[in-house]
Amino acid sequence: MLIYTVQRVGLAALICIVAMTILFSLVYVIPGDPASIALGPRATAAMKEALRQRMGLDQPLVVQLLYFFGNVLAGDLGLDVWTNRSVTTIVGEALPYTAALAATGLGWAVALGIPLGCYSAIRRNTPIDKLTGVISIGAISMPSFVVAIYSLLIFAVALKWLPAIGAGERGDLVDQLRHLVLPAFAIGLGWVGYLARLVRASMLEVMGENHVRTARAFGLPERTIVFRYALRIAVLPTVTLLGIAIGGLLSGAVFAEIVFNRPGLGQLVYGAAATRNYPVVMGTVLVTVLLFVVCTMIADLTVALLDPRVRKSL
Amino acid sequence: MSARAFDAEARGGRVGAGLRGGQRLLRRIVQDPMGLLGLTLALLVVVTGLFADGLVLYDPLKIDVPNRLADPTLAHPLGTDQLGRDVLSRVIKGSQIALLVGISATALAMLGGLSLGLLAGYGPRWLDNILLLLFDAIYSFPIVMLALAVITLLGPSLATVMLVIVVGYVPVYARLVRTSTLGVKNSEFILAERSLGARPLRILVRHILPNVVGPLFIIASMDIPVVITIEAGLSFLGLGVRPPAPSWGRILNDGYSFIRETPWIVIGGGLPLIVTTLGFTFLGEALRDTLDPKLRRTI
Numbered sequence: 001m002l003i004y005t006v007q008r009v010g011l012a013a014l015i016c017i018v019a020m021t022i023l024f025s026l027v028y029v030i031p032g033d034p035a036s037i038a039l040g041p042r043a044t045a046a047m048k049e050a051l052r053q054r055m056g057l058d059q060p061l062v063v064q065l066l067y068f069f070g071n072v073l074a075g076d077l078g079l080d081v082w083t084n085r086s087v088t089t090i091v092g093e094a095l096p097y098t099a100a101l102a103a104t105g106l107g108w109a110v111a112l113g114i115p116l117g118c119y120s121a122i123r124r125n126t127p128i129d130k131l132t133g134v135i136s137i138g139a140i141s142m143p144s145f146v147v148a149i150y151s152l153l154i155f156a157v158a159l160k161w162l163p164a165i166g167a168g169e170r171g172d173l174v175d176q177l178r179h180l181v182l183p184a185f186a187i188g189l190g191w192v193g194y195l196a197r198l199v200r201a202s203m204l205e206v207m208g209e210n211h212v213r214t215a216r217a218f219g220l221p222e223r224t225i226v227f228r229y230a231l232r233i234a235v236l237p238t239v240t241l242l243g244i245a246i247g248g249l250l251s252g253a254v255f256a257e258i259v260f261n262r263p264g265l266g267q268l269v270y271g272a273a274a275t276r277n278y279p280v281v282m283g284t285v286l287v288t289v290l291l292f293v294v295c296t297m298i299a300d301l302t303v304a305l306l307d308p309r310v311r312k313s314l
Numbered sequence: 315m316s317a318r319a320f321d322a323e324a325r326g327g328r329v330g331a332g333l334r335g336g337q338r339l340l341r342r343i344v345q346d347p348m349g350l351l352g353l354t355l356a357l358l359v360v361v362t363g364l365f366a367d368g369l370v371l372y373d374p375l376k377i378d379v380p381n382r383l384a385d386p387t388l389a390h391p392l393g394t395d396q397l398g399r400d401v402l403s404r405v406i407k408g409s410q411i412a413l414l415v416g417i418s419a420t421a422l423a424m425l426g427g428l429s430l431g432l433l434a435g436y437g438p439r440w441l442d443n444i445l446l447l448l449f450d451a452i453y454s455f456p457i458v459m460l461a462l463a464v465i466t467l468l469g470p471s472l473a474t475v476m477l478v479i480v481v482g483y484v485p486v487y488a489r490l491v492r493t494s495t496l497g498v499k500n501s502e503f504i505l506a507e508r509s510l511g512a513r514p515l516r517i518l519v520r521h522i523l524p525n526v527v528g529p530l531f532i533i534a535s536m537d538i539p540v541v542i543t544i545e546a547g548l549s550f551l552g553l554g555v556r557p558p559a560p561s562w563g564r565i566l567n568d569g570y571s572f573i574r575e576t577p578w579i580v581i582g583g584g585l586p587l588i589v590t591t592l593g594f595t596f597l598g599e600a601l602r603d604t605l606d607p608k609l610r611r612t613i
Binding site: 011026138150157251258274278285288296 | 467570580
């Protein structure tokens with residue numbers, strides 16, 4: 001387990017380095033000078049030069065790359081072009097909103113998707129199973145931003161059951177939760193379907209295995225077999241999926257935050273992209289990449305902890 | 315491995331055989347209610363896209379301000395938008411952009427993924443490791459975030475959207491192809507070819523390619539609706555197709571701004587997306603179950 005952990009953490013670090021290099025080189029691969037892009041067409045040569053110096057763009061490439069790595073390690077993501085505030089602070093302020101949204105979205109997907117998949121597998125080929133299957137595919141294929149807009153239209157604009165925009169009053173937990181319902185519903189819906197299908201498929205596979213047959217032969221109650229012996233193994237692929245789901249949830253959160261006008265990483269990066277606030281865009285994107293890499297790593301380590309067979313392969 | 319999956323694997327070139335028996339395939343899809351529904355919806359979208367210019371009731375760009383934000387009538391079945399343009403005509407015309415982006419971006423990503431995947435799977439170990447690391451790094455960018463980063467630098471346009479989609483999907487397909495390449499690389503018929511002195515390129519193109527391309531086609535065809543959704547999403551954010559072109563995402567964007575005045579624009583912009591994704595997904599599921607039951611386990 002120790003060797004596996006070291007290897008997996010090393011891999012994650014390598015992926016981060018490569019991803020950061022990609023992000024960094026975007027500036028150079030893509031035509032145009034970031035300083036002129038940020039300042040727009042009316043900037044004078046002196047203004048551009050000043051910004052270029054402030055962003056370190058007058059240094060040799062390798063030096064810039066090393067500086068970039070050093071700064072990120074020190075937690076410095078640069079300065080906002082317009083307000084001169086630290087990007088780390090700005091991202092830090094937005095992160096909790098997105099984290100709450102992603103966690104709620106994933107939470108309800110897990111709470112509904114896993115039991116649904118498990119039930120489907122036990123009642124295999126019954127009408128309920130088939131219905132669940134069709135609904136799952138429907139949920140998966142529904143674009144999350146369309147779900148967001150439609151739920152805004154139905155529950156906030158037409159029925160007025162839930163608030164349409166914002167994240168709620170600070171300190172008022174009930175209000176904040178009410179604001180969380182629709183966005184979390186929108187970004188989680190597809191994952192309910194995914195989880196239900198994945199759990200169903202792996203349950204069916206596990207239920208056909210020898211140890212389950214042995215348990216049956218010993219005359220254990222069906223309940224014990226399902227929960228103690230089958231489901232425990234069947235949820236393993238789910239853990240891997242949950243790590244990957246973070247990437248999809250962060251993408252979905254961008255739309256949900258914009259449709260419901262909530263603060264968060266998506267809103268931040270969207271606003272910054274519109275004003276060509278280059279350091280904020282890059283900083284936010286970098287944070288989401290790091291989040292994704294760390295989450296997939298934790299998922300893989302969890303699976304390795306639960307399933308000794310995984311540790312041998314990387 | 316179930317008996318059925320084993321049987322499917324034992325029948326080499328199963329996808330090719332399935333494609334040749336096109337009629338039989340069609341019959342099996344139509345017999346499955348979900349497959350029939352998928353085929354109908356997907357055909358509806360494709361036919362609409364092909365004949366969009368003949369189907370529109372009005373010029374989708376024609377502005378008619380006195381009639382703005384009108385509710386549905388017989389003349390305008392989905393109402394009009396904030397500039398008085400006919401929403402239904404814009405939806406119909408929008409299917410062209412959706413299909414164009416969906417099919418061409420997926421095809422390009424497939425081509426890129428195929429070549430890189432073959433290279434990683436058949437090439438030397440060090441190249442494989444470098445490419446894998448690169449795939450993982452690109453894959454760790456949430457696609458909307460990658461799009462926002464690239465669009466900040468390049469400016470919004472259809473070409474930028476296509477670029478982002480292709481870059482985002484190449485690693486997915488490359489990994490798939492790499493895995494299947496590794497699977498066939500050491501089979502006996504490849505060893506036989508090598509001992510007969512066939513060059514690597516010939517082995518790759520003539521012998522490995524046909525064996526890895528089937529599953530790739532199925533997976534990629536199921537990604538077409540996802541790609542259409544990404545284009546619409548980016549256009550909804552104002553980062554994709556430039557106005558006044560009628561992308562479904564743009565229609566949703568227009569409708570979102572006026573959601574309190576009239577729900578019809580949003581309904582009109584969202585429905586075709588739902589129809590497309592449902593149609594292609596159900597069709598893809600049916601296709602996959604018929605052509606390659608072994609893939610069923612990988613969602």
